[in-house]
Amino acid sequence: MAGRKVLIIYAHQEPKSLNGSLKNVAVEELGKQGCSVTVSDLYAMQFEPRATRNDIVGCLHNSEEFNYGVEAREAYKRGDLSDDLIEEQKKVQEADLLIFQFPLYWFSMPAIMKGWMDRVLVEGFAHKFPDCYSSGLLKNKLALFSFTTGGSKEMYTKGGISGDIRYILWPMQHGIMHYCGVKVLAPHICFAPEYVSEENRKEMLLVWAQRLKTLWKEEPINCSPEWYFK
Amino acid sequence: MAGRKVLIIYAHQEPKSLNGSLKNVAVEELGKQGCSVTVSDLYAMQFEPRATRNDIVGCLHNSEEFNYGVEAREAYKRGDLSDDLIEEQKKVQEADLLIFQFPLYWFSMPAIMKGWMDRVLVEGFAHKFPDCYSSGLLKNKLALFSFTTGGSKEMYTKGGISGDIRYILWPMQHGIMHYCGVKVLAPHICFAPEYVSEENRKEMLLVWAQRLKTLWKEEPINCSPEWYFK
Ligand SMILES: Cc1cc2nc3c(=O)[nH]c(=O)nc-3n(C[C@H](O)[C@H](O)[C@H](O)COP(=O)(O)OP(=O)(O)OC[C@H]3O[C@@H](n4cnc5c(N)ncnc54)[C@H](O)[C@@H]3O)c2cc1C
Ligand SMILES: Cc1cc2nc3c(=O)[nH]c(=O)nc-3n(C[C@H](O)[C@H](O)[C@H](O)COP(=O)(O)OP(=O)(O)OC[C@H]3O[C@@H](n4cnc5c(N)ncnc54)[C@H](O)[C@@H]3O)c2cc1C
Ligand SMILES: [Zn+2]
Ligand SMILES: [Zn+2]
Numbered sequence: 001m002a003g004r005k006v007l008i009i010y011a012h013q014e015p016k017s018l019n020g021s022l023k024n025v026a027v028e029e030l031g032k033q034g035c036s037v038t039v040s041d042l043y044a045m046q047f048e049p050r051a052t053r054n055d056i057v058g059c060l061h062n063s064e065e066f067n068y069g070v071e072a073r074e075a076y077k078r079g080d081l082s083d084d085l086i087e088e089q090k091k092v093q094e095a096d097l098l099i100f101q102f103p104l105y106w107f108s109m110p111a112i113m114k115g116w117m118d119r120v121l122v123e124g125f126a127h128k129f130p131d132c133y134s135s136g137l138l139k140n141k142l143a144l145f146s147f148t149t150g151g152s153k154e155m156y157t158k159g160g161i162s163g164d165i166r167y168i169l170w171p172m173q174h175g176i177m178h179y180c181g182v183k184v185l186a187p188h189i190c191f192a193p194e195y196v197s198e199e200n201r202k203e204m205l206l207v208w209a210q211r212l213k214t215l216w217k218e219e220p221i222n223c224s225p226e227w228y229f230k
Numbered sequence: 231m232a233g234r235k236v237l238i239i240y241a242h243q244e245p246k247s248l249n250g251s252l253k254n255v256a257v258e259e260l261g262k263q264g265c266s267v268t269v270s271d272l273y274a275m276q277f278e279p280r281a282t283r284n285d286i287v288g289c290l291h292n293s294e295e296f297n298y299g300v301e302a303r304e305a306y307k308r309g310d311l312s313d314d315l316i317e318e319q320k321k322v323q324e325a326d327l328l329i330f331q332f333p334l335y336w337f338s339m340p341a342i343m344k345g346w347m348d349r350v351l352v353e354g355f356a357h358k359f360p361d362c363y364s365s366g367l368l369k370n371k372l373a374l375f376s377f378t379t380g381g382s383k384e385m386y387t388k389g390g391i392s393g394d395i396r397y398i399l400w401p402m403q404h405g406i407m408h409y410c411g412v413k414v415l416a417p418h419i420c421f422a423p424e425y426v427s428e429e430n431r432k433e434m435l436l437v438w439a440q441r442l443k444t445l446w447k448e449e450p451i452n453c454s455p456e457w458y459f460k
Binding site for chain 1: 243244246247273276279280281282283294295296297298299335336337338340341342344345347348349351363380388391392393397398400401402404405406409424455458459
């Protein structure tokens with residue numbers, strides 16, 4: 001929708017990959033709608049995934065014993081987080097919608113994207129107990145997990161060898177986004193792009209573009225255990 | 231048990247943390263039993279979590295389009311993975327038991343440990359479709375996830391706000407370890423150590439030491455959907 005701001009957090013090493021193409025489709029389609037789109041291209045940025053003392057500028061709150069969560073929270077209050085984190089937080093703050101675009105790595109996101117979650121969603125910025133879940137600090141924002149797999153759709157069913165794909169979404173959608181108050185749109189999944197025809201892949205990109213056209217009319221999922229495990 | 235080899239993959243920034251103490255208890259207790267114990271102290275090693283072209287020494291299999299999974303598999307065959315990966319794979323190969331010791335970050339492991347999974351468990355080394363799950367290449371090994379939380383035990387129950395703690399274990403235990411053929415021992419969880427008394431924490435360390443004394447007699451869990459979602 002014209003005027004809406006979208007942040008795409010994108011984790012693929014190769015621009016020519018299907019993930020790269022899916023990201024491009026989103027940039028193009030949302031751009032056409034008049035949205036302003038920002039991309040955090042994590043590998044290109046060489047984004048740091050490790051949560052360390054380097055994230056805190058200047059002195060520590062407790063230099064006797066390093067507690068990452070406490071130090072990040074205190075540094076956020078003081079405006080003393082490292083520049084890369086301040087930058088990402090600004091992008092998140094401005095965004096109406098976060099799209100996470102990645103290949104599934106070990107039933108989850110690649111480590112570089114997990115590091116984005118670990119480091120950017122600092123206490124005080126994204127949540128502040130008991131301001132979590134429905135009162136998380138990023139409420140009024142939307143998130144959408146868009147990913148590709150190696151496994152087939154059949155493998156990721158309730159009776160399949162890898163279980164329902166929704167089981168995998170629980171930590172990411174509920175544990176991270178919902179915890180921060182973000183409402184979650186239905187995930188977008190391209191199964192096994194490496195093992196289908198060129199034609200099928202083109203179709204996958206079309207389906208994504210198609211969905212994006214009416215994305216702003218979608219209702220968030222009901223992000224509770226029933227959605228995942230019913 | 232005397233003679234058994236244990237690899238502890240440990241992810242905490244602070245040696246004085248409860249995770250640090252839990253790791254030390256395991257080193258000590260297993261050492262007393264005559265096990266040989268190796269620790270991969272990921273932050274101290276500044277372990278690289280990002281899956282990139284740097285993991286492949288020399289020329290690429292396909293330099294037109296970088297596919298990490300394919301390149302890592304081919305490099306493994308040729309003996310051309312980067313030294314840090316070869317080193318970790320040697321430790322895994324020799325181990326009878328892998329213990330993962332970490333604080334829960336966003337319903338999962340910290341990014342630095344996720345990177346260990348992404349980069350070390352290469353196709354051809356840890357799995358090779360259809361050699362996965364019960365015929366994964368690391369069969370005859372055991373794994374144990376030992377972690378601490380911020381949330382309380384009550385939050386992590388079926389009716390609790392964060393859902394059953396077992397939901398979180400599905401990607402890690404089933405999606406990673408079981409996929410590679412590794413049998414999984416019951417997880418070891420210390421809930422909310424920051425919010426209990428010093429005395430309670432000492433008790434937590436004792437309980438862990440106690441469990442380790444009879445660990446080799448334990449049966450693996452039945453790592454199927456029933457265990458997680460029943
Ligand atoms: C460490 C690791 C862990 C993994 N764990 C899991 C797991 O737990 N579960 C699981 O299911 N899978 C897993 N996988 C597999 C992984 O999810 C897939 O390899 C990945 O999702 C494929 O997406 P891609 O973008 O990399 O594909 P690509 O290989 O880039 O895409 C496939 C093809 O699409 C082509 N393409 C790109 N753009 C277009 C276009 N515009 N039109 C037509 N074709 C195009 C590309 O040229 C390519 O040939 C894992 C892989 C790794 C490396
Ligand atoms: C990015 C991020 C994401 C997070 N996500 C989640 C989440 O999704 N879910 C969740 O539940 N939690 C989450 N947390 C909280 C996190 O899991 C806890 O902070 C962590 O598990 C606590 O473990 P620790 O070892 O760091 O504790 P510490 O703070 O090191 O331990 C508590 C106390 O134990 C003391 N201690 C150490 N050794 C001993 C000893 N031998 N005897 C007695 N006392 C000792 C220490 O001195 C310290 O005071 C998150 C935290 C961060 C930073
Ligand atoms: Zn939810
Ligand atoms: Zn399993």
